[in-house]
Amino acid sequence: MELQQHVVEKMLGTFAPFGRAGRIWLGALIVTSLAGLSAYCYQLVFGLRVTGMREYVSWGVYMTNFVFFIGVSHAGTLISAILRVTNADWRRSITRMAEAITVFALIVGAPQVIIDMGRPDRILNVIIHGRLNSPILWDVCSIATYICGSLLYLYVAMIPDLGILASSSAGQPTLRSRIYKFLSLGYRGAPEQRRYLERALATMAVIIIPVAISVHTVVSWIFGMTLRPGWHSTIFGPYFVIGAIFSGTAAIITAMAVFRKVYGLEEYLTYRHFRNLAALLFALNLLYIYFTLSEYLTVWYTSESTDKRLIDTLMGGFGSYGLMFWSFVVLGLFVPAVLLAIPAKKSIVPIVVAAVLINIGMWIKRYLIIIPTLLTTFIPAAAAGATPRYFPTWVEWTVSAGALAFFLLLFTLFAKWFPIISIWETVEGVEELGAERIGVEIKSVPTTGARGPVLATAVCVIAAVFFVSGNSAVAQEIPKPQPKITISSSVEEGKKMIVATVMLDGKPLSGARVGFFVQRRFGLMTLGAEETIDDGTAAVTFPEGLPGEEGKLQIVAQIQTPAEYASVQTQGSFDGGTPIRAQTNLFPRALWSPHAPFALVFSIVSLLTIVWGTYVFVISQLIQIRKGAKT
Numbered sequence: 036m037e038l039q040q041h042v043v044e045k046m047l048g049t050f051a052p053f054g055r056a057g058r059i060w061l062g063a064l065i066v067t068s069l070a071g072l073s074a075y076c077y078q079l080v081f082g083l084r085v086t087g088m089r090e091y092v093s094w095g096v097y098m099t100n101f102v103f104f105i106g107v108s109h110a111g112t113l114i115s116a117i118l119r120v121t122n123a124d125w126r127r128s129i130t131r132m133a134e135a136i137t138v139f140a141l142i143v144g145a146p147q148v149i150i151d152m153g154r155p156d157r158i159l160n161v162i163i164h165g166r167l168n169s170p171i172l173w174d175v176c177s178i179a180t181y182i183c184g185s186l187l188y189l190y191v192a193m194i195p196d197l198g199i200l201a202s203s204s205a206g207q208p209t210l211r212s213r214i215y216k217f218l219s220l221g222y223r224g225a226p227e228q229r230r231y232l233e234r235a236l237a238t239m240a241v242i243i244i245p246v247a248i249s250v251h252t253v254v255s256w257i258f259g260m261t262l263r264p265g266w267h268s269t270i271f272g273p274y275f276v277i278g279a280i281f282s283g284t285a286a287i288i289t290a291m292a293v294f295r296k297v298y299g300l301e302e303y304l305t306y307r308h309f310r311n312l313a314a315l316l317f318a319l320n321l322l323y324i325y326f327t328l329s330e331y332l333t334v335w336y337t338s339e340s341t342d343k344r345l346i347d348t349l350m351g352g353f354g355s356y357g358l359m360f361w362s363f364v365v366l367g368l369f370v371p372a373v374l375l376a377i378p379a380k381k382s383i384v385p386i387v388v389a390a391v392l393i394n395i396g397m398w399i400k401r402y403l404i405i406i407p408t409l410l411t412t413f414i415p416a417a418a419a420g421a422t423p424r425y426f427p428t429w430v431e432w433t434v435s436a437g438a439l440a441f442f443l444l445l446f447t448l449f450a451k452w453f454p455i456i457s458i459w460e461t462v463e464g465v466e467e468l469g470a471e472r473i474g475v476e477i478k479s480v481p482t483t484g485a486r487g488p489v490l491a492t493a494v495c496v497i498a499a500v501f502f503v504s505g506n507s508a509v510a511q512e513i514p515k516p517q518p519k520i521t522i523s524s525s526v527e528e529g530k531k532m533i534v535a536t537v538m539l540d541g542k543p544l545s546g547a548r549v550g551f552f553v554q555r556r557f558g559l560m561t562l563g564a565e566e567t568i569d570d571g572t573a574a575v576t577f578p579e580g581l582p583g584e585e586g587k588l589q590i591v592a593q594i595q596t597p598a599e600y601a602s603v604q605t606q607g608s609f610d611g612g613t614p615i616r617a618q619t620n621l622f623p624r625a626l627w628s629p630h631a632p633f634a635l636v637f638s639i640v641s642l643l644t645i646v647w648g649t650y651v652f653v654i655s656q657l658i659q660i661r662k663g664a665k666t
Contacts, residue, residue, distance in 0.1 A: 071437010091423035097151035104144025110283035111137025112247035195459035198222035235656035367396015531577035543571025554589035
């Protein structure tokens with residue numbers, strides 16, 4: 036009991052009110068989170084035109100964040116579940132942090148898909164009109180299952196600690212004590228309660244591993260089950276899973292270093308924990324280098340035109356993304372490998388530096404997977420007079436900074452309300468196996484007293500950067516009034532004309548150059564460009580004889596100058612096209628069907644039934660724990 040009291044007092048010290056540095060950190064996170072929310076509201080009002088995404092690039096930084104955070108969420112699966120199943124004794128001090136990272140990364144990462152949509156309400160169509168042969172529906176089901184399972188897994192492992200905290204705060208009618216008492220389910224450590232708890236925890240540790248692996252596999256299938264260059268590859272499943280575990284392990288090392296410094300947890304998060312995780316991270320690093328080499332070598336060797344253009348874009352010395360790609364290779368893969376391979380005497384600095392570089396590098400890698408492929412068209416864009424490009428706007432950067440800040444905010448608040456070190460597992464490990472066996476260095480019981488968090492200089496610098504970026508985003512000027520453009524047809528001197536009328540604040544805008552285009556299957560075909568006259572109109576000859584569905588042509592009119600109005604455009608459908616006659620199908624629809632095959636439906640339903648049935652079983656064990664508290 037003396038050992039348990041020592042650990043409890045240490046954890047209660049982490050619950051102390053924020054000091055001055057802590058309040059600055061908390062305020063910076065809140066301001067940055069609100070700045071991100073404000074930027075997203077701005078995006079909802081003005082649409083996706085405030086982002087860098089256009090017709091060629093429909094996925095940008097938001098989808099990069101989605102893949103990155105889903106990958107980081109694998110920290111809990113690897114550190115907690117796998118090490119618990121394999122009975123690695125040194126895991127006991129780090130399982131809670133790993134499980135929390137999983138939950139918070141999923142909470143922040145999953146909504147990134149909705150943020151990427153111009154109409155978030157249409158996410159319901161995936162559920163209402165979804166088909167089981169769509170990888171997008173698989174992704175929705177797997178992530179929802181993973182979030183619920185991760186929350187349940189985190190909660191089950193916390194029940195004994197909640198019981199300990201509830202008993203230690205007995206007689207103190209505070210909000211904190213009432214929360215502990217309610218969430219603990221009356222757990223007192225009775226043999227019957229312990230039996231139900233161990234059964235629930237062992238079950239969740241086993242089932243959450245395949246669920247986590249399936250999540251990132253399905254995420255990779257969203258890309259791999261397309262015919263886009265750089266995506267259509269059978270290696271994407273394991274490649275994404277290894278990358279997720281790689282970045283997740285780096286994330287938990289970074290979190291351990293921060294909490295170790297801030298809360299003075301050196302005796303619980305020792306050099307042994309960092310050394311063991313560094314060995315695992317080094318092995319994953321080498322494995323990811325192998326997968327990266329295998330991916331790009333096979334694509335380069337085939338020398339197909341689209342794949343060749345993608346490789347030139349990524350690796351060419353003067354390629355659009357060459358600097359970013361080689362920065363990822365050098366700073367995100369090889370430098371961390373060197374830092375992890377060279378042993379350091381009782382110093383965790385090289386390990387932490389390697390982990391931070393890996394996290395940055397893996398975000399860059401996810402960006403390189405998405406953007407260059409979308410910019411690599413099957414028909415070279417230059418042949419159509421187009422130059423596809425993408426660069427995130429301040430809105431996207433602010434929303435991304437807000438997402439990261441919200442992730443850190445959740446982690447910070449969690450550590451202020453719940454033990455970041457598992458009390459019951461640490462005490463049990465020391466009593467049964469000894470402190471050295473589980474990697475902790477508990478030598479004596481220090482005098483009690485609350486210790487305010489002292490933040491590292493690097494953390495303060497990051498907070499300042501977030502604070503400045505958040506304020507700069509909020510301080511953006513309100514956009515100037517935009518002109519309105521309408522399009523119509525008329526007959527002048529026996530010729531059919533397309534007429535665009537440009538109005539600004541209810542008055543005709545003269546001198547504006549308007550481009551006219553016809554929407555075709557692979558892009559826009561130019562008809563011409565004219566400047567508006569005094570009445571705000573510009574006109575070009577209607578393109579007779581062009582094929583159009585049902586005899587209609589989609590005409591697009593877009594302002595080209597002045598530059599500040601270049602994003603304003605409109606389109607309309609006009610009669611006059613040559614109807615397209617339906618042709619007989621020469622080939623059967625072998626690649627796609629509106630109905631999922633029975634084997635696929637049966638497999639998906641069976642797997643979901645097994646997983647959710649397991650969740651129900653675990654919940655039934657928690658109900659038994661609650662009943663045991665009443666006897």
